[in-house]
Amino acid sequence: MAEHPAAWPARIVEQHRSGYQIAVDASGDTHSVESLPEWQRPPNTRKGGVDPEQRPAVGDWVLVEGALESGKVAALLPRRTAIKRGAAGEHYRQQLIAANVDTVFVVCGLDADFNPRRIERYLLLVRGGAEPVVVLTKADMAMAEGADALPGAVAALAELAAQGVAVRTVNAREAGSVAALKPWLGPGRTVVLVGSSGAGKSTLTNTLLGIERMKTGEVRGSDSRGRHTTTHRALIPLPTGACMIDTPGMRELKPTGEEDVAENFGDVEALAAQCRFRDCAHDREPGCAVRAAIEAGTLDAQRFANYRKLGDEVAGAAGRLAQRRAETADDKTQSKAPGKRLADKYGKR
Ligand SMILES: Nc1nc2c(ncn2[C@@H]2O[C@H](COP(=O)(O)OP(=O)(O)OP(=O)(O)O)[C@@H](O)[C@H]2O)c(=O)[nH]1
Numbered sequence: 001m002a003e004h005p006a007a008w009p010a011r012i013v014e015q016h017r018s019g020y021q022i023a024v025d026a027s028g029d030t031h032s033v034e035s036l037p038e039w040q041r042p043p044n045t046r047k048g049g050v051d052p053e054q055r056p057a058v059g060d061w062v063l064v065e066g067a068l069e070s071g072k073v074a075a076l077l078p079r080r081t082a083i084k085r086g087a088a089g090e091h092y093r094q095q096l097i098a099a100n101v102d103t104v105f106v107v108c109g110l111d112a113d114f115n116p117r118r119i120e121r122y123l124l125l126v127r128g129g130a131e132p133v134v135v136l137t138k139a140d141m142a143m144a145e146g147a148d149a150l151p152g153a154v155a156a157l158a159e160l161a162a163q164g165v166a167v168r169t170v171n172a173r174e175a176g177s178v179a180a181l182k183p184w185l186g187p188g189r190t191v192v193l194v195g196s197s198g199a200g201k202s203t204l205t206n207t208l209l210g211i212e213r214m215k216t217g218e219v220r221g222s223d224s225r226g227r228h229t230t231t232h233r234a235l236i237p238l239p240t241g242a243c244m245i246d247t248p249g250m251r252e253l254k255p256t257g258e259e260d261v262a263e264n265f266g267d268v269e270a271l272a273a274q275c276r277f278r279d280c281a282h283d284r285e286p287g288c289a290v291r292a293a294i295e296a297g298t299l300d301a302q303r304f305a306n307y308r309k310l311g312d313e314v315a316g317a318a319g320r321l322a323q324r325r326a327e328t329a330d331d332k333t334q335s336k337a338p339g340k341r342l343a344d345k346y347g348k349r
């Protein structure tokens with residue numbers, strides 16, 4: 001801030017190809033700002049392109065210069081947390097989903113889409129320093145299905161709960177039910193919603209927004225203006241004083257290589273530590289505590305299989321990340337050569 005004495009702080013609430021929308025208060029008003037030119041160039045441009053993860057994302061705080069109507073971003077402020085994923089495509093790239101998030105709501109419907117393995121995947125990949133909460137929507141549908149559909153689904157996540165991850169079941173269409181999420185929606189808190197398409201993220205956001213409209217008597221009946229549908233990532237102020245970031249359903253969720261598998265599978269890692277051999281592959285070795293737990297029914301075989309699969313994926317991505325970092329370091333060394341510097345400045349062709 002000392003470098004930009006005339007600038008003022010603002011939060012990124014929407015990201016567009018050419019610039020950003022910012023908010024300076026909780027009114028819901030947003031303003032366009034001009035982005036820094038280097039944030040618009042492709043990252044591999046010779047003249048100082050900036051990697052996507054070093055450009056602002058929804059939830060980031062920036063310093064803005066100029067009047068509110070015609071502001072220009074001067075700098076990106078340091079992040080507290082960053083929710084990222086590996087971007088699709090053959091080259092290693094990271095994609096920032098949201099920044100400065102306190103809580104990640106991993107949203108999953110209790111319908112045919114319910115899948116504990118996918119929830120484990122989301123928890124591992126999008127934690128990014130924030131607290132995860134599993135939000136199971138469509139509890140009303142599960143209850144209509146039969147007496148044990150709901151407890152059965154919750155029991156399938158018992159190992160997550162034992163790891164300290166909060167699990168809540170809600171009817172996303174009902175304000176009273178959604179109130180179960182209040183502990184994470186206090187003033188100044190930022191929550192990001194992740195989950196596959198159709199999980200109920202928009203429904204949840206609308207219900208949380210509706211609480212205020214009902215409280216202030218501004219119910220508009222059949223008028224659905226203000227209804228929120230997910231088209232791009234946007235930060236929305238909630239009546240509770242929290243900020244909600246919705247994300248479009250993510251079909252592909254690749255690791256960045258920075259994920260902590262042990263943090264998410266503490267139960268499996270604790271068992272593995274009890275195997276007779278330190279390098280136990282948990283296949284046919286004698287004294288394998290992991291296989292014993294699976295046979296005794298205290299460890300879910302599918303959870304273990306998912307641990308292995310995700311572990312392999314993270315290790316693969318970590319290798320690609322290390323390689324990219326080495327290449328970047330190489331580029332930096334080379335660019336110190338005077339010839340290269342001149343070429344950078346005046347262009348080669
Ligand atoms: N009965 C019931 N229906 C729900 C619940 N949550 C969501 N739905 C319905 O499920 C459908 C999909 O919900 P959305 O909120 O659009 O899902 P989304 O996660 O925002 O999906 P994308 O925007 O594609 O990412 C809608 O028809 C909702 O009405 C719930 O708790 N109970």
Ligand SMILES: [Zn+2]
Nearest residue numbers: 275280282288
């Ligand atoms: Zn073992």
